[in-house]
Amino acid sequence: xxxxxxxxxxxxxxxxxxxxxxxxxxxxxxxxxxxxxxxxxxxxxxxxxxxxxxxxxxxxxxxxxxxxxxxxxxxxxxxxxxxxxxxxxxxxxxxxxxxxxxxxxxxxxxxxxxxxxxxxxxxxxxxxxxxxxxxxxxxxxxxxxxxxxxxxxxxxxxxxxxxxxxxxxxxxxxxxxxxxxxxxxxxxxxxxxxxxxxxxxxxxxxxxxxxxxxxxxxxxxxxxxxxxxxxxxxxxxxxxxxxxxxxxxxxxxxxxxxxxxxxxxxxx
Amino acid sequence: xxxxxxxxxxxxxxxxxxxxxxxxxxxxxxxxxxxxxxxxxxxxxxxxxxxxxxxxxxxxxxxxxxxxxxxxxxxxxxxxxxxxxxxxxxxxxxxxxxxxxxxxxxxxxxxxxxxxxxxxxxxxxxxxxxxxxxxxxxxxxxxxxxxxxxxxxxxxxxxxxxxxxxxxxxxxxxxxxxxxxxxxxxxxxxxxxxxxxxxxxxxxxxxxxxxxxxxxxxxxxxxxxxxxxxxxxxxxxxxxxxxxxxxxxxxxxxxxxxxxxxxxxxxx
Numbered sequence: 452x453x454x455x456x457x458x459x460x461x462x463x464x465x466x467x468x469x470x471x472x473x474x475x476x477x478x479x480x481x482x483x484x485x486x487x488x489x490x491x492x493x494x495x496x497x498x499x500x501x502x503x504x505x506x507x508x509x510x511x512x513x514x515x516x517x518x519x520x521x522x523x524x525x526x527x528x529x530x531x532x533x534x535x536x537x538x539x540x541x542x543x544x545x546x547x548x549x550x551x552x553x554x555x556x557x558x559x560x561x562x563x564x565x566x567x568x569x570x571x572x573x574x575x576x577x578x579x580x581x582x583x584x585x586x587x588x589x590x591x592x593x594x595x596x597x598x599x600x601x602x603x604x605x606x607x608x609x610x611x612x613x614x615x616x617x618x619x620x621x622x623x624x625x626x627x628x629x630x631x632x633x634x635x636x637x638x639x640x641x642x643x644x645x646x647x648x649x650x651x652x653x654x655x656x657x658x659x660x661x662x663x664x665x666x667x668x669x670x671x672x673x674x675x676x677x678x679x680x681x682x683x684x685x686x687x688x689x690x691x692x693x694x695x696x697x698x699x700x701x702x703x704x705x706x707x708x709x710x711x712x713x714x715x716x717x718x719x
Numbered sequence: 720x721x722x723x724x725x726x727x728x729x730x731x732x733x734x735x736x737x738x739x740x741x742x743x744x745x746x747x748x749x750x751x752x753x754x755x756x757x758x759x760x761x762x763x764x765x766x767x768x769x770x771x772x773x774x775x776x777x778x779x780x781x782x783x784x785x786x787x788x789x790x791x792x793x794x795x796x797x798x799x800x801x802x803x804x805x806x807x808x809x810x811x812x813x814x815x816x817x818x819x820x821x822x823x824x825x826x827x828x829x830x831x832x833x834x835x836x837x838x839x840x841x842x843x844x845x846x847x848x849x850x851x852x853x854x855x856x857x858x859x860x861x862x863x864x865x866x867x868x869x870x871x872x873x874x875x876x877x878x879x880x881x882x883x884x885x886x887x888x889x890x891x892x893x894x895x896x897x898x899x900x901x902x903x904x905x906x907x908x909x910x911x912x913x914x915x916x917x918x919x920x921x922x923x924x925x926x927x928x929x930x931x932x933x934x935x936x937x938x939x940x941x942x943x944x945x946x947x948x949x950x951x952x953x954x955x956x957x958x959x960x961x962x963x964x965x966x967x968x969x970x971x972x973x974x975x976x977x978x979x980x981x982x983x984x985x986x987x
Binding site: 501502505506509 | 770777785788790987
């Protein structure tokens, strides 16, 4: 848990400037942007679906660690003063009947279709990349300035109400002698996916071709490196698709909401 | 998060026997019973209130760490095979319009009043008492074979929908030179209230007389001991009262649901 009133002396300028640039129309993956500030996945659903989703998150906390839930009809969050959830993410996806209908840099028009939307902000593994880099572990998609590779696995989440679907994972290639360090460092951040769910053996979780991610970009895996998999906040989008949810707004994979909360606030 | 399929080789006989004795009518506080098995607070609400409560828990995770949520109309839980949530707690409270209407050892009749009840099982600080005792820290209410003292504070929880109320805390007197150990040991169990919310100075959280707890029994505080306060799973009952919830079933304070899950599963 974070105690927000303890954070009022944090200088949040880098986070605010990043959000402003996205509000003005800039589109980019957010890994490495405003380092040290927690980034979040987002899924926005009509009030009628909110209990099902919150229960889905409670039952699948490693994939869907909830950082904040907005009141129905609101587009603000306690995680970032003055932010507008309709505009401050670089790229949105609009979903209709479980299908991707549109990508847009401004979700205001879609948001206006429903008066009672509830926004869920969900922890993102980018949070533990900073301490991993500080420990000397290279993050390949940061080095190569691309999006993190993400895969839809064959691992079912625990269903909740009308929602079901498989887990999505992000992958980072880690040198064999640093896998334990990567596991321990990320494990200190349980609110942002925590420790890996799977190490090596991608075929065991239904990944037939590691060079073809379902979301994001493929990255090099060098000799001596092992693919390490973390539960990913794109898992809700997989549930939207699998369950045929009538209407949802999400971030586009890798294009996150940047909060005012320092990563250290989520250190267990 | 616990991975339940990893636990199938645990011998759950002590937990099962305790639940059977309560189903047969035995009434006792459960601190120290079936040591090593996680105990849980319970609150049961009609489906119409379920989103408000799950959101209240999400917004107040230190007081309301959710371990499991049952499907509407169900009285089983993944945390204990074969358990019946209507009968397997030693003592229940039935609430009507925010007021305590009845205490009973069997909630079957009350449960039958609503077809769509949703049960929330919430972590209990009894879980970290075992490792504290193992570290040589005396737990006074265990020594004196009474119920843990609990207090309604003046600290408001973050509201959610129709639910609001103040935090309830449990108190354990700890020798001044072991307070740090008690904080660190309990801090390793974030799913069961985690580290203390307050140490010493009870008047600062609205406790006028430490010898008069609002729930449970008063305990001795010896010279050199400091009262240490943990967020308590009776907090939902305070919300039921403060918010005038029309109908709820809860455990009676200190009389918990004993699960089949080993305490170690909740070690961060």
